[in-house]
Amino acid sequence: MADAFQEATFGFRFMSLTEDELGRLRELLPSVTFTRRSRGSGLVVSFDLTEGFDVDSLCAFIAESGVQPNTYSVWISLIASGDQGGVALPLHILAIVRRISGGVDFSFASCLGDSPGTPSGGGPQ
Amino acid sequence: MAEAGLGCKRSRVQISAARPAFSIFHASKRADTMSANEAVSEGLGNRRSVPSFPSGDDPQSWNLFAYGRDNPMLVTDPDGREACGEVDTKTGKVVPCPPQPLVNVGKIAFVLVVDKQKELSTIADIVLRGLASASTTQLQLGAQVYDWASAPRNPWCLAGSTASGAGAGAAVGALGVAGGPVVFASEPGGFLIGGATGWVTGMNLCRSSSGSGGGGGQSGHVKGGNKAIADAAREEGVDPKKFGKFIEAEKRAEGRGPTENYTYDELKALAQEFKAQGH
Numbered sequence: 001m002a003d004a005f006q007e008a009t010f011g012f013r014f015m016s017l018t019e020d021e022l023g024r025l026r027e028l029l030p031s032v033t034f035t036r037r038s039r040g041s042g043l044v045v046s047f048d049l050t051e052g053f054d055v056d057s058l059c060a061f062i063a064e065s066g067v068q069p070n071t072y073s074v075w076i077s078l079i080a081s082g083d084q085g086g087v088a089l090p091l092h093i094l095a096i097v098r099r100i101s102g103g104v105d106f107s108f109a110s111c112l113g114d115s116p117g118t119p120s121g122g123g124p125q
Numbered sequence: 126m127a128e129a130g131l132g133c134k135r136s137r138v139q140i141s142a143a144r145p146a147f148s149i150f151h152a153s154k155r156a157d158t159m160s161a162n163e164a165v166s167e168g169l170g171n172r173r174s175v176p177s178f179p180s181g182d183d184p185q186s187w188n189l190f191a192y193g194r195d196n197p198m199l200v201t202d203p204d205g206r207e208a209c210g211e212v213d214t215k216t217g218k219v220v221p222c223p224p225q226p227l228v229n230v231g232k233i234a235f236v237l238v239v240d241k242q243k244e245l246s247t248i249a250d251i252v253l254r255g256l257a258s259a260s261t262t263q264l265q266l267g268a269q270v271y272d273w274a275s276a277p278r279n280p281w282c283l284a285g286s287t288a289s290g291a292g293a294g295a296a297v298g299a300l301g302v303a304g305g306p307v308v309f310a311s312e313p314g315g316f317l318i319g320g321a322t323g324w325v326t327g328m329n330l331c332r333s334s335s336g337s338g339g340g341g342g343q344s345g346h347v348k349g350g351n352k353a354i355a356d357a358a359r360e361e362g363v364d365p366k367k368f369g370k371f372i373e374a375e376k377r378a379e380g381r382g383p384t385e386n387y388t389y390d391e392l393k394a395l396a397q398e399f400k401a402q403g404h
Contacts, residue, residue: 005366007366007370009370009373011377013380015379021213034213035374035377035378037378037380039380042132044378044379044380045314046377046378057252062273070291077373077374077376077377079370079373081365081366081368105382106383107373107376107377107383109354109366109369109370109372109373110354110369111354111355111358111365111366111369112354112355
């Protein structure tokens with residue numbers, strides 16, 4: 001398929017922070033752009049993990065705030081035009097995964113469209 | 126003889142093996158229907174009688190491949206034998222389908238529609254017709270019961286990602302290849318017809334509120350399509366790739382779990398939102 005694509009993005013997500021905790025996170029990671037949404041009594045806070053991300057500050061926040069490991073995770077997202085593929089974790093993401101005891105979530109969105117050679121229609125109607 | 130006694134009120138004619146009930150059916154070119162149990166218990170080539178659904182005075186019913194009288198927007202066909210949900214010409218109201226019990230895939234609650242151009246010689250020649258009705262809330266496949274009413278867009282895709290349609294299609298196809306009867310299910314308004322010269326092709330296993338057509342036969346291949354994101358993007362005229370990225374970002378931001386996928390209606394709403402943002 002000529003316009004085949006596959007793109008992985010890496011992020012981090014806290015599932016339930018308080019306003020104060022988000023404020024402290026902003027102080028520790030001033031160059032990071034945060035996305036926040038209210039969910040229940042807390043905030044879902046997420047941000048991209050780019051190369052050169054300040055893992056030390058993130059670790060410091062986690063240790064300082066005492067947030068539970070089951071409430072944060074590395075978020076790996078794959079967007080692809082096909083129905084098969086894979087992701088190789090970059091070293092900076094591996095480093096974060098190894099240092100932080102939270103989970104790793106993987107999400108996959110396929111933007112499958114019609115492609116030449118794909119059987120479609122033609123059946124008896 | 127167990128029958129797929131679900132769905133709409135129907136006129137049924139028992140056909141003896143010696144005499145086809147309708148003139149359009151000949152010994153060498155016939156269209157039969159039978160439940161899975163019949164196929165299993167009596168053998169594919171050793172039936173004494175089979176139920177049949179075409180009505181002699183209703184030519185539209187003769188076309189066994191025309192789902193819901195070619196009107197899938199208004200009509201459903203829970204057991205593949207007779208459409209219901211048709212508009213009553215006197216009252217102008219839609220005739221509702223009767224309540225459906227649990228759909229038990231793999232046993233009796235579905236109908237196999239045989240390619241009328243072929244003898245029923247091998248199971249590979251079977252064209253499968255889906256069923257589901259407005260009141261069907263669960264779908265059972267083997268030992269697994271799927272919550273049809275609240276399922277993600279595709280009940281076969283419950284395992285996880287939005288891209289599992291192809292895998293689900295392959296799984297369904299694999300059952301067919303293994304010789305077991307398989308049902309393609311569609312919610313009311315959707316229709317699925319697959320013509321198979323070899324294996325089974327199902328292009329649209331996903332629930333669709335607007336209806337979608339099943340794929341044509343493709344010998345030796347199995348294909349299932351879950352194109353929810355691309356379909357929603359196309360409906361709203363936005364780029365599927367950019368929309369896919371948007372969906373993933375939304376999923377992360379909302380705090381959804383990796384397998385908490387959007388329904389098709391939600392995807393359409395998000396596509397509208399995405400478009401409104403100028404994309």
